[in-house]
Amino acid sequence: MPPLTPGWFPLLEIKDLTHAYADGHVAIKDVNLSVADGELVSIVGPSGCGKSTLLRCIAGLIRPTQGHVILDGKPTEGIPDNLAVVFQDYSRSLFPWLTVRDNVALPLKRRGMSRAERREAAMEALEAVGLAAAAGKFPWQLSGGMQQRVSIARALAYRPSLLLMDEPFGSVDAQTREDLEDLTLRVRGSDGMTILLVTHDIDESVYVGDRVVVLGSSPGHIKADLRIDLPAPREQISTRQLPEFVRLRAEVGRLVRGTEQPTAATA
Numbered sequence: 001m002p003p004l005t006p007g008w009f010p011l012l013e014i015k016d017l018t019h020a021y022a023d024g025h026v027a028i029k030d031v032n033l034s035v036a037d038g039e040l041v042s043i044v045g046p047s048g049c050g051k052s053t054l055l056r057c058i059a060g061l062i063r064p065t066q067g068h069v070i071l072d073g074k075p076t077e078g079i080p081d082n083l084a085v086v087f088q089d090y091s092r093s094l095f096p097w098l099t100v101r102d103n104v105a106l107p108l109k110r111r112g113m114s115r116a117e118r119r120e121a122a123m124e125a126l127e128a129v130g131l132a133a134a135a136g137k138f139p140w141q142l143s144g145g146m147q148q149r150v151s152i153a154r155a156l157a158y159r160p161s162l163l164l165m166d167e168p169f170g171s172v173d174a175q176t177r178e179d180l181e182d183l184t185l186r187v188r189g190s191d192g193m194t195i196l197l198v199t200h201d202i203d204e205s206v207y208v209g210d211r212v213v214v215l216g217s218s219p220g221h222i223k224a225d226l227r228i229d230l231p232a233p234r235e236q237i238s239t240r241q242l243p244e245f246v247r248l249r250a251e252v253g254r255l256v257r258g259t260e261q262p263t264a265a266t267a
């Protein structure tokens, strides 16, 4: 996608990325994507098209068969330091024997922060997600939505340049999901974090995204890259009623289902 504003700096560049699993299955092929510093890019596509594979390659959890991931101008090797990931399965991502505050503070050891600094940063992030009062509790004492907010707080406290979110709100109720979407938008706005968010929810992809990247299948590739020019700040009811929102969600929906018109605007 071409630079739209002066000073556009690609925080993340994905070049000709291909990943084949050990059984030979090519999950993604020749993926090229640039993401500007501070952008929130939603990634959608049919089940099995390679969304998680793409995120895992960027996170350094699996090694691409071909191609490069360039973060902050440097090709990545393994798991980059300035990156955090929020997964859908919050029940497995928090340590049950640590308090909420200690779960959030734990990764900060990698930042070389003192114990007092870690505790302060953890409390600040818990405050941001509205969970300061639960700091001394254990994850299993919290609801699913609260546990997912702890996972998000842990990512925020780390202050990564790039936050990867893989279906982060897939297991929570509709109201909590909306709250977490708005929390993500606030975080991005206040900390200028760059976010890649994989979702199955087309409305969500448009509501939170500055761009929506649609992947196609067999093997996974970028089928469309749409800029979402909806006014900010976004608001759950009024934004979703805008004619432009309705148009975009229909366009993304058609692209995901493969029923788009040949003239559909794609980048």
Ligand SMILES: Nc1ncnc2c1ncn2[C@@H]1O[C@H](COP(=O)(O)OP(=O)(O)OP(=O)(O)O)[C@@H](O)[C@H]1O
Pocket: 021, 022, 023, 025, 026, 027, 045, 046, 047, 048, 049, 050, 051, 052, 053, 054
């Ligand atoms: N470890 C693996 N070994 C072999 N094939 C795999 C492995 N993991 C995933 N795949 C295959 O790679 C393809 C892409 O999987 P991936 O999980 O990235 O898709 P996805 O778009 O995230 O799917 P979903 O939306 O259902 O979560 C699928 O065909 C999947 O079956």
